[in-house]
Amino acid sequence: MKTKLFILIALFGFLNFSASAQEKTKKELKAEREAQKQKEIEALIDSKNFVFEAQKVTPQGGRLINLDYNTYFLKFNAENTTADLPFFGRGYNIGYGSEGGIKFEGKPENIKVEKTKKNYTIKTSVKGKDDVYDLMLTLFFNGSTSLSVNSNNRAPIFYDGVVSAPKNDSKK
Template sequence: MSTRLSILLLMCFLNFSVFAQQKTKKELKAEQAEKKQKEIEDLIDSKTFVFEAQKVTPQGGRLIILDDYTYFLKFNVDTTSCDLPFFGRVYNVGYNGDGGIKFEGKPENIKVGKKSKNINFQATVRGQNDTYDLMFRIFYNGSATLSINSNNRAPINYDGIIRAPKEKEMENQ
């Protein structure tokens, strides 16, 4: 009887030690969040990333959900290109002008401010006909907001995600 009891106790001890070594869901979630935060920080430090717009909020307007995820801002220290929709007041653009915010140029005055829950990233880009002040608020889970102020258009805000550029995207730039 004592042998059976010893074996039973030994098996219980082994089961408890196996359970003690496994990570809980909470620990796994925290590790994944930490890994994502490191990826986002690396993207911002490299100053090479793609912002994909999913929602837009014009000044004084309602939130507009963008069905098509083809609207982007590709940020790079050498050249930044943008193709985003615009809804709002336009000041010095002709009627046959482009309805969206489209530009390509070299960013200037890049500023990065890291906080505990997000990163503030600012830059100024001179396009062909306008100057754009870009203000990102990037969260560590990969979501981001982008505010664009320009000389010829009312301010506008975009919600979306930040991701690493794909190789073919960098070749096209």
């Protein structure tokens, strides 16, 4: 009887040990995924070539608006930055025939990159056709990103979304 009890206790001990070993591997896997994502973000920052896709927008003094389609973007490159973002808010000195939204293309100036424990912050300004846009991108290590756009002719606006490497458009 004592041998059966001893075998039963030993069996439960081995089962508990194997279950605790699996939990550690889950934590290790999560840490490895986070480290991999952080390396991807760092590579995008170093290349200064990435695409921000807006998913949510918050106008100044307004409430959060979910964007249904992934058609709103900011293509950031050290040579040329292009944006097509929606705008909800107050505009100053904007004509009635002008385009809606924030649309510009130009070379970013005064690019400043700062790193903290949990994110990177990129500050730059881009001269568009009719306005100057001050951009502040905060790229978190998990891939989420926030974008703040300030301009001379519009109220500040904030976007939340994700950042990724640009897709290669091969035209034949």
